[in-house]
Amino acid sequence: MNGMDKNRVWDLCVKKVNDELDANEEKEFEKIKGYKETQKALRQVKLIRIKSSNSFLIQKIDKEKNWKHINRQISQFRQVRNFLMNFSKYAAIFLIALLVGVMVPKLFTPESQETKNRIELERGQMGKITLSDGTQVWLNSGTIFEYPTTFDNKERSVTLIGEAQFKVTHNDKVPFEVKTKTGIIKVYGTTFDVSAYKDDPDLTVTLIEGVVTVEKSNGNYLATLKPSEQLRINKHSGQTTIQQVNTDFYSSWIDGKIYLNRTKLSELVIMLERWYNVNIQLVGDKVGDIEVSGTISKGKSLNPFLKILERMYGVKCELKAYNNKKDEIIISKN
């Protein structure tokens, strides 16, 4: 390793691990690759890379939120309930009467006292929760969702601003209700998607399987949907339309994917803005009318998609990163 600066070896290794060596440097690296010192540096660089990547990653984990969830699941209430289930009904009644005095102070700790929970997702965030009746709810970016910690036997009612997909646990006796500003969706057990964003002019309900009934906010019957049907209600005019849709497009976001089938760029950018937490501007008359087909994965960064857009549709995408506000993407005709 004579004549080679230690720092130079290190820098080459950094570049190597980041896959950034140019042709000349690649040759230079080949020459020193066999040395013990190079191997050691290489190992250290890799280790630093993985360790820093891991440390960036765990910053993204909301531990408290997850602990709350775990704690709720393992709370004494559940254990007491499970325990009681094993006894006959009468023994249970007797035991409850006996335990109430002892347990009440413990059960109603501040944590379990809140009956209504509220989740607010920022743009760029997605989430999934399981409600007390087993109903699964996927929440899309920028959604506000309210639900009770436990449902009683009279109603299962939640409130939504934004978009969510529901897989409702079947219960003949107690319908499941989703309240939005524009209407109420009632079901007994089914899978459907509701989009009720504040800045969208329409409330849309897309049925994936089962049956749903939609009522106006005042409780008047509006429509019953069959699978693959989509109901749109205009918030302002109240006008309603039902159309057949490809449910893949509406259910795809829960898999972290958007399936596009000749989707207009102007519609697509609204989704992209929510997903990637960016502002997108379309510059030029016809840019919004460009029809795009394909699949976008949310796990991937936006950049490759923008590059494909540039190549296939002859537009120019410009990314502006800001420190104090959302990144901005300007898409214009070339």
Place this chain on the structure above:
Amino acid sequence: MEEWNWDNIKSGDKQAFRLLFDDYYSPLCQYANSLINNLELSQDIVSDCFIRIWERKESIQIKSSLKYYLLVSVRNAIYTYLQSPESRKVDINTVVERLENIAVDEYNLEKEETIRRVYRLIEELPNQQKKILELAVFRGKTYKEIAEILEISVNTVNTQMCRAYRFLRERLNRNELLLWFFFKKN
């Protein structure tokens, strides 16, 4: 490894369980994420593991080590997840390949505190270096992409990366954080 803690957990000590959670929840999420590449889902899976461990704590026998037990629990939960209809969310072939490539007993599960120490060192870096490092190692951006995003030259990205790595090597070494070399494959 505080194996003593396990006895407390077994006897129903939630405080002890919280300590276990504090030490290993995030690292296990990171482990799951390295397999399924979906952090949201990783958190759900690891949370479920913790819930199940608590529910079955009395009957759990820790044979080798608690760390090993936790890793195996998470790995099994991922296998179970792959069999569920929901598994559309991940690329099953890649996950299975990774599961088979990384043996649990060779995986170095660190405590959260150890991982956080690295982050604290990163925070000492000048802002730009930190940003560049994050874009490169965490977001997987190329130097050219970073240069475009931050409106600086590729050369600057390179210089700053080398500096950041040198700083981290020196500080990690001083804190004895570069001692383990657990790379099996390149």
